Amino acid sequence: MGVRNRAPRPAGGSPPRLTVSSLPGCDGLRVAGEVGLVTRVDWERALERAVREGGRVYRLELSAVTFVDVAGAGALASAAENLEEGRRIVLQQPPPTLRRLLDMFWPGLPAIEVHTP
Numbered sequence: 192m193g194v195r196n197r198a199p200r201p202a203g204g205s206p207p208r209l210t211v212s213s214l215p216g217c218d219g220l221r222v223a224g225e226v227g228l229v230t231r232v233d234w235e236r237a238l239e240r241a242v243r244e245g246g247r248v249y250r251l252e253l254s255a256v257t258f259v260d261v262a263g264a265g266a267l268a269s270a271a272e273n274l275e276e277g278r279r280i281v282l283q284q285p286p287p288t289l290r291r292l293l294d295m296f297w298p299g300l301p302a303i304e305v306h307t308p
Contacts (some may be wrong), residue, residue, distance in 0.1 A: 207258075209233045219250030219281075226256065226263035233264050238270035247278050254284035264292035271302035279304050 209230035210223045216240070220241070226234045240251045259267075267289075271280050281304045290305060295305075 202247040207248070211237045214250055214252055217250055218245030218248065218304065219252065221252040221255070223255035224257065227258040228260070228262075231262065235266050238266055241280055242270050242273050245278075248281055249278070250281045250283055251285075252283045253286065253289070256286050256289070259286060259289040259292065261292055261296070264289055267303070268293070268300055271300055274302045278302065281306060284308060 207225040207227055207229045209226060211233060212221050213219075214221050217265045220237055222234075222237060224230060237251075240253065267280070274280070283306050285305060285307075290307075293300065293303065293305070
């Protein structure tokens with residue numbers, strides 16, 4: 192029996208997706224879907240863009256993100272640590288899993304600000 196190297200597929204059979212689009216009116220991105228093994232490259236590209244672009248504040252609107260695995264949270268923490276001093280990433284409506292992971296493994300990271308309704 193071999194080791195399974197793929198993330199499980201949702202009940203509908205289609206692979207997890209992640210969509211990323213510009214956030215109108217400010218420096219930032221709107222992200223929707225799941226952050227996991229299958230979508231990690233897209234997530235990391237979005238985070239590289241956050242580090243590269245923008246002013247003091249870069250917004251990630253995450254209300255349509257349904258799941259973030261620990262590696263995805265780690266990529267976010269790493270991106271925040273690579274920001275120039277005084278810059279920050281503002282997470283708007285992140286999923287509870289991401290908030291818990293950040294609190295558990297990267298508490299008090301000054302370059303990440305979480306906004307929830």
